[in-house]
Amino acid sequence: MRLPPAPALALMAALSGCAVAPDTTPVALDVPAAWTSAADTPAAGLAVDTAWWRSFGNPELDALIGEALVANPDLAAARQRIARAAAIARGARADLYPVVDASASASRSWQGRDRASNGFRAGFDASYEADLWGLGRAGVTASEADLAAAGFDRQALGQGLAAEVAATYFQYLSLGDRLxxxxxxxxxAERILTVVEAKATAGAASGLELAQQRGAVASLRASLPDLARSRAETANALAALVGTHPGRLGIAARTLEGITLPEVAPGLPSEILVRRPDIRRAEAQLAAARADVAAARAAMLPAVRLTGSAGYASDALADLFDPAGFLASLAAGIVAPVFDAGRLEAQRDATAARAAELAETYRGAVIAAFRDVESALAAIRYLAEAEAAQQVATAEARRANDLAEIRYRAGAVEFLTVLETQRSLFQQEEALAQTRYARLAAAVGLYKALGGGW
Structure with a gap:
């Protein structure tokens, strides 16, 4: 059906206020007023800032994270996804404007043998679909929300990358301490073995005692290659995170000594809704899906299309731009879906279900964020208590081992006592090193859970 231009324009003006707008209803969230596990957290702790890793006081860690944020391949791929989303958003905005094409043609036709004619044409053709129901604007909203989601995705990747580099670096140093x-x-153990061997030679120690101590020494020696292997594998993992190969990764530090354990002020639970990029990404994805729903609804309504052309036509190229050869046309038409076997309704229902799904995904992301923070706060609190107790246990194990060795040399205790204190000392030293690393990893986890770094 064709309408004259003037009525079509009047109809467009009358319907321009009837656009289908995306749903902006907030998702119902249950946000706690305070953190349950933050009762013992000092209010004067460090706030979560952009470069949170600097609070550990280690320049080498700062350099590694800085290099990773530049060279990591996954992060570089995320930057390209942002560029792609930006290009799509520009294309969606361009769809709101008319399309104008320039054209030129020349033809020659024959009738019979002697009659020939030429035809020349030059001009412009324009087409425009009026965005009465907000179909185009919904597409722009969706593409801009997708662009925002891509940006938040890169931020989440960067935040996770920084946390993983820090945790892997601390693990490498912890393995050095354990080694x-x-x-x-x-x-x-080797010093005690010397004593046992001397006693065995003098007949003051049995062959069983000698064999037991040699076995203890061999067991301790066997643990060293395993720790060294784990340390090498950790270095390789760290190199991959930084975006290089292990041969180019030079780590100067060898111990966790000197690493500052920061005290972090977690702030209010509501703050992580804007701090954490994964929550912001889920929110942007929901906004894009809701815009897609509006677009699907608008696609079910009639569309008004305008076309026009202007130019010149002539039988002779020399007279092509003569005013007498000027041509122009303008047309308007309404196109409405009549029968499509339910395709448009199916698209609308699918986009609506997708939006409902992402609303639940967003709510789930918020719940997971609260869980992450509470777990990290609890870990920091209880690991501090565990390390304090473990330091006492390790000190006592050292003292017991020293006393057992002295008394064994003097013949005041049996060899089994020495063997047991040896084993206990190794276990307590291992536990202390692992607890120290766990506290640092928990601090990294808290920074990540609070959305630090972005």
Whole structure:
């Protein structure tokens, strides 16, 4: 059906206020007023800032994270996804404007043998579909929300990358500490073995005692290659995170000594709704899906299309732009879906279900964020208590081992006592090193859970 231009324009003006707008109803969230596990957290702790890793006081860690944020391949791929989403958004905005094409043609036709004619044409053709129901604007809203989601996705990747680099770096140093502690305990065991061998030679120690101590020394020696292997694998993982190969990764530090354990002020639970990029990404994805629903609804309504052309036509190229050869046309038409076997309704229902799904995904992301923070706060609190107790246990194990060795040399205790104190010392040293690493990893986890870094 064709309408004259003037009535069509009047109809467009009358319907321009009837656009289908995307749903902006907030998702119902249950946000706690305070953190349950933050009772013992100092209010004067460090706020979560952009470069949170600097609070550990280690320049080497700062350099590694800085390099990773530049060279990591996954993060570089995320930047390209942002560029793609930006291009799509520009294309969606361009769809709101008319399309104008320039054209030129020349033809020659024959009738019979002697009659020939030429035809020349040059001009412009324009087409425009009026966005009466907000179909185009919904597409722009969706594409801009997708662009925002891509940006938040990159931020989430960067935040996770920084946290993983920090945790892996601390694990590497912790393995160095465990290796040193194991070598120190091995040295003690070898010293006791010398005593047992001397006693066995003098007939004051049995062959069983000698075999037991040799087995203890061999067991401690066997633990060293396993720790060294784990340390090498951790270095390789760290190199991959930084975006290089292991041969180019030089780590100067060898121990966790000197690493500052920061105290972090977690702030209010509601703050993570705007701090955490994964929540912002879920929110942007929901906004895009809701815009898609509006677009699907608008696609079920009639569309008004305008077309026009202007130019010149002539039988002679020299007279092509003569005013007498000027041509122009303008047309308007309404196109409405009549029968499509339910395709448009199916698209609308599918987009509506997708939006409902993403609303639940967004709510789930918020719940997961609260869980992450509470778990990290609890870990920091209880690991501090565990490390304090473990330091006492390790100190007592060292004292017991020293006393057992002295008394064994003097013949005041049996060899089994020495063997047991040796084993206990190794276990307590291992536990202390692992607890120290766990506290640092928990601090990294808290920074990540609070949305630090972005």
């Amino acid at each position: 040193d502690r194991a070598q120190r305990v091995l040295g003690i």
